[in-house]
Amino acid sequence: MKFTWFNLMPWPYLPDDFRETNRSVWVDIDQKLFDPARSHEVYNTYMDLLEYADTLGFDGVGVNEHHQNGYGIMPSPNIIAAGLARRTKDAAVVVLGNSIALYNPPVRVAEEFAMLDCISGGRLVAGFPVGTSMDTNYCYGQIPSLTREKYQEAHDLIIKAWTTREPFAFNGRYNKLRHVNIWPRPIQQPHPPVHIPGGGSVETYDFCIDNTYSYSYLSFSGYLRAQALMNGYWKRVEERGVDKSPYRAGFAQTILVADTDEEAERLYSEHVSYFYNRCLHVYPGFADAPGYRTIKTIQTGALSQYAPPTGGYTQLTWKELTEQGHIIAGSPETVRQRMEDLIKGLNVGNIFCLMHVGNMPADKCMYSTKLFAEKVMPKLRNMFPDWDHDNRFWTQPLKDRVTSGALPKQAPTREELMKTYAVEA
Amino acid sequence: MELRTVQTTYAPVRYLVGGAGPDLVFLHGAGGVTADDPLLAELAKSHRVYAPLIPGYGDSEEAPEIRDMLDFTLHSWDVVQALGLKDPILVGHSMGGMIAAEMAAVQPNDVSRLCLIAPAGLWDDEHPIADLFATLPYEMPALLFHDAEAGAAMLTAGRNVTDPNFLQTYLVTNARQLGMAGRILFPIPERGLAGRMHRIRARTVIVWGDGDKLIPPVYAHGFKKGILGAELVSIPEAGHMVTMEHPRAVAEAIGRLG
Numbered sequence: 045m046k047f048t049w050f051n052l053m054p055w056p057y058l059p060d061d062f063r064e065t066n067r068s069v070w071v072d073i074d075q076k077l078f079d080p081a082r083s084h085e086v087y088n089t090y091m092d093l094l095e096y097a098d099t100l101g102f103d104g105v106g107v108n109e110h111h112q113n114g115y116g117i118m119p120s121p122n123i124i125a126a127g128l129a130r131r132t133k134d135a136a137v138v139v140l141g142n143s144i145a146l147y148n149p150p151v152r153v154a155e156e157f158a159m160l161d162c163i164s165g166g167r168l169v170a171g172f173p174v175g176t177s178m179d180t181n182y183c184y185g186q187i188p189s190l191t192r193e194k195y196q197e198a199h200d201l202i203i204k205a206w207t208t209r210e211p212f213a214f215n216g217r218y219n220k221l222r223h224v225n226i227w228p229r230p231i232q233q234p235h236p237p238v239h240i241p242g243g244g245s246v247e248t249y250d251f252c253i254d255n256t257y258s259y260s261y262l263s264f265s266g267y268l269r270a271q272a273l274m275n276g277y278w279k280r281v282e283e284r285g286v287d288k289s290p291y292r293a294g295f296a297q298t299i300l301v302a303d304t305d306e307e308a309e310r311l312y313s314e315h316v317s318y319f320y321n322r323c324l325h326v327y328p329g330f331a332d333a334p335g336y337r338t339i340k341t342i343q344t345g346a347l348s349q350y351a352p353p354t355g356g357y358t359q360l361t362w363k364e365l366t367e368q369g370h371i372i373a374g375s376p377e378t379v380r381q382r383m384e385d386l387i388k389g390l391n392v393g394n395i396f397c398l399m400h401v402g403n404m405p406a407d408k409c410m411y412s413t414k415l416f417a418e419k420v421m422p423k424l425r426n427m428f429p430d431w432d433h434d435n436r437f438w439t440q441p442l443k444d445r446v447t448s449g450a451l452p453k454q455a456p457t458r459e460e461l462m463k464t465y466a467v468e469a
Numbered sequence: 470m471e472l473r474t475v476q477t478t479y480a481p482v483r484y485l486v487g488g489a490g491p492d493l494v495f496l497h498g499a500g501g502v503t504a505d506d507p508l509l510a511e512l513a514k515s516h517r518v519y520a521p522l523i524p525g526y527g528d529s530e531e532a533p534e535i536r537d538m539l540d541f542t543l544h545s546w547d548v549v550q551a552l553g554l555k556d557p558i559l560v561g562h563s564m565g566g567m568i569a570a571e572m573a574a575v576q577p578n579d580v581s582r583l584c585l586i587a588p589a590g591l592w593d594d595e596h597p598i599a600d601l602f603a604t605l606p607y608e609m610p611a612l613l614f615h616d617a618e619a620g621a622a623m624l625t626a627g628r629n630v631t632d633p634n635f636l637q638t639y640l641v642t643n644a645r646q647l648g649m650a651g652r653i654l655f656p657i658p659e660r661g662l663a664g665r666m667h668r669i670r671a672r673t674v675i676v677w678g679d680g681d682k683l684i685p686p687v688y689a690h691g692f693k694k695g696i697l698g699a700e701l702v703s704i705p706e707a708g709h710m711v712t713m714e715h716p717r718a719v720a721e722a723i724g725r726l727g
Contacts, residue, residue, distance in 0.1 A: 071603075181602075181655070181656070182603065182656070185655075185656045185657075187651050187652055187655050187656075188602070188648060188651050188655060189644075189648035189649065189651055189652060190536060190652065327603070328605060329600075329603035329604060329605050329608075330603055333602050333603075333651070333655070334602060334643040334644050334646070334647035334648050334651065335644055335647060335648020335649070335651050335655075336648075337644060338644075339641055339644055339645065342637065342640050342641055342644055343637070343641065
């Protein structure tokens with residue numbers, strides 16, 4: 045199993061009446077709600093939490109990309125990842141990911157990911173999302189019905205840039221580059237493992253299968269509602285005649301651990317409510333630009349997860365949120381059981397643990413994270429013994445890696461330096 | 470009006486045809502056009518009307534290769550040619566007006582009579598055009614019609630909103646139609662027409678509903694200024710869907726082209 049500690053980086057100061065006074069947390073969110081001075085502490089606390097997860101033995105620390113978004117103040121995940129590459133030791137740096145259709149030219153992603161892989165010593169997991177319609181179309185102006193074509197071309201260019209050892213010309217529809225020759229290139233060969241966040245489109249299933257990429261379903265509605273979608277994926281895997289390694293798939297799940305089930309509710313319910321009611325308050329007009337989803341996908345009934353359930357999340361109590369699996373919360377034993385159901389039910393080897401929720405303060409987050417790492421994670425380690433040696437979907441770091449801050453505290457004296465570089469007579 | 474098919478390079482194109490008189494080509498807006506369209510009926514009284522559907526609209530085949538403004542423009546010329554028409558009266562509404570203006574700018578010698586009804590294609594920072602692609606269905610009537618209530622009735626006519634498959638059908642139709650329209654309208658409905666408009670030689674009538682809330686009437690002046698000798702007909706108590714609200718007045722304005 046691979047557990048990645050994930051932080052969406054929500055803005056924790058949305059007002060109580062946010063829903064009533066704002067139409068959307070995304071795209072046209074009120075500028076005035078962001079306070080740059082306060083963000084200094086928010087960013088640094090969030091990065092500290094990611095670093096803390098590394099010390100507890102999580103397999104990865106995860107970041108993602110959103111734009112003009114009150115629940116994700118990370119328009120550039122690579123900036124956070126660069127910090128993590130320096131300040132973490134063993135965890136994979138999971139960037140899930142860069143919306144590659146948005147980078148001009150996309151070789152920028154090939155370069156930045158290569159830098160992250162080099163700085164981290166080969167610990168990068170490279171995510172290539174198409175990006176939500178809010179980010180890609182409404183914020184970044186990509187034409188909805190051409191977004192996938194542009195994404196596909198960006199992907200082909202990046203992989204070719206990573207794997208070609210001499211300069212080449214790339215004559216694409218969206219990218220015309222006479223001299224592609226990235227410098228630096230990644231440590232991991234032939235390239236870092238690729239994870240593709242998807243939302244139920246058949247085309248994406250095939251794309252992952254064809255390229256041996258891991259398919260990640262990043263949902264906020266939990267594992268019970270994900271069953272149908274993941275069944276569709278595994279059915280496709282079977283049809284295509286490839287193995288059903290659980291590492292072909294990943295799933296994001298909100299997880300909150302306390303001493304008892306009651307304590308979990310008492311400690312965390314306000315933060316869960318903050319997330320579902322304020323952070324997911326997206327204007328439906330921004331949820332799904334016409335043409336963004338393919339006809340085939342619409343016909344399979346996969347609608348935007350940003351369309352809230354009937355009645356909205358406001359109507360859902362803590363009990364309903366836990367029972368319906370939107371969140372997995374409770375004592376270590378409750379969480380272990382639920383996680384086992386999730387892992388077996390969806391057959392997923394990569395879990396993106398959403399352990400910071402809404403406006404959760406750092407102390408509660410550390411408490412929950414530590415309980416999960418010490419009392420839950422060890423018991424879930426051996427879920428797929430048959431696939432222990434499947435290295436195709438995870439990092440292959442260098443064995444000997446340097447750590448940041450390894451320089452001596454003081455500059456050498458002249459005498460010391462002369463000794464070190466003494467010229468032999 | 471009768472629905473027929475004509476073959477073009479990109480795809481078989483569906484078109485509505487009817488009436489008798491001088492040839493007239495009508496290019497529809499982002500919402501598409503149907504056989505019972507009141508403006509087509511009005512025009513068919515005195516014209517042979519051809520209203521081709523943009524690929525992906527109605528029941529027509531999609532043409533993924535039509536991606537940008539030049540593709541739309543040349544494809545529309547291909548349709549005119551495939552229909553065997555020479556110098557028809559060229560009329561376009563909204564997105565169709567944008568395409569018609571581009572056609573007339575690209576091949577100025579092939580269009581002598583042009584009517585642009587609340588055309589897209591220009592952008593003025595002082596008067597931003599509403600984002601059609603972020604507008605919810607229930608918000609459409611107020612945006613598109615002078616009389617929102619009557620407009621809502623026109624928009625839902627012939628649709629069974631209680632059908633459980635309605636939502637999916639609606640989403641598929643939207644993805645096909647607005648997905649295609651988005652290629653020249655998203656996120657800003659402007660693709661450089663301002664720099665090409667001066668090439669238009671056709672006698673031009675511009676028609677605008679004076680209560681247009683989607684593309685405000687101030688845009689009419691941009692077109693009038695950019696096209697030599699263009700005449701502006703402003704229609705009172707009409708919104709962006711002036712074609713449905715006042716078909717006779719629009720047909721009369723087109724009649725000025727002779």
